[in-house]
Amino acid sequence: MKKNIKLKIDHISKQFKEYTALNDINFEIGQGQIVGFLGPSGAGKTTTIKIVTGQLKQTSGNATILGMDSRKIxxxxxxxxxxxxxxxGFYEKLSVYENLRFFARLLDVPIFRVDELLEQVGLSEHKKKKASKLSRGQGQRLILARAILHKPEILFLDEPTSGVDPAIAEGIHKLLLALKEEGMAVFxxxxxMNEATKLCDKVALINKGKVVEFGSPDQLCLKYNQDLSYDVLLRNGEFHRVSQQSKSITQVREWLDSDQIETIHSNEPSLEKVFLAVTGEELI
Incomplete structure (x- = not known):
């Protein structure tokens, strides 16, 4: 059964004088899906968000969000x-709790939701702290809490874990996966690329304003798997890289039959290597 489509982009392009920021972009996001838009700085990611949320008008093409033309939001x-x-951002002179209470009233959200959400994003113990005193990671979580306070149908995240430490990023990842399970669509x-591999149902690889590949992380990694080899660690500590050839397969079968294998892993490329293979450029 087809998912309820929350965002649909049809042949979107954006021109700034002589500069093409987006070139014929197409994809859609359904309920309970996380779709990643992946590429280096300047690839067109933020421009796309501004267009689909009505902050910027496209040069051509159509974007529909929650059934409405993005130009008429x-x-x-x-x-x-x-x-x-x-x-x-947030109001720096207000406390963490006061920030969320203000937006709760603005969005007609029950006040009890504030404490519920502070617990969810790990800010309960900082609820009385002035927002100006928060660390970067805490500030990121407050901004995320504000964005999901009203349980939106679709959430737009532009580099949500940029500049935060791995532990904070892990917490944000868990929250996003929980929101997905509740049916929220996430762009x-x-x-x-590691973050995208972990979170996304589908990814669009974008370079110089153009989507160069689209699919699930697993599909794309398998599509560009040219190596067709496996890393085998035996119980005696020996490591072997074996190719997908009849001689190697026979050897692996012998190891399996004699219970010598500790671990075995295929060597399909990471999304970052796929991006390099498709564009010839590294992510920076």
Missing amino acids: NQEIYKRIGIVSDNS LTTHN
Whole structure:
């Protein structure tokens, strides 16, 4: 059964004078899906978010969000979406709790939701702290909490874990996967391919304004798996890299039959290596 489509992009292009920021972009996001838009800085990721959320108009093509043309987004649509971007912020003179209470009232959200959410993002013990005193990671979590306070149908995340330590990033990942299970659609832009592999159902690899590949992380890694080899660690500590040839397969079968194998792993490329193979450029 086809998922309820929350965002659909048809042949979107954006031209800034002589510069082409986006070139014929196509994809869609359904309910309970995390779709990653992956590429280096300047690839067109943020421009895409601005277009689909009505902050910027495309040169050509159509974007439909929650059934409405992105060029005609009204206040009712904004109440059904959440956005975390470089422009997102909070009131520094207010406490963590006061920040969320203010937006709860603004969005007609029950006040009890504030404490519930602070617990969810790990900020309960900092609820009385002035927002200006938060660390970068705590500030990121406050911004995320504000974005999901009203349980939006679709959440836009522009590099949500940029600059935060691995432990904080792990917490954000767990929260996003929980939101996905609750049915929230998530549009994630990042240049962190490991993050995308872990979180995304589908990924679009974008370079110089153009989507160069689209599919699940596993599909793309298998598609560009030219090596066709396996790393085998035996119980005696010996390591072997074996190719997918009849002689090697026979050897692996012998190891298996004699219970000598500790671990065995295939060597398909990472998303980062796929990006390099497709574009000839490294992510920076």
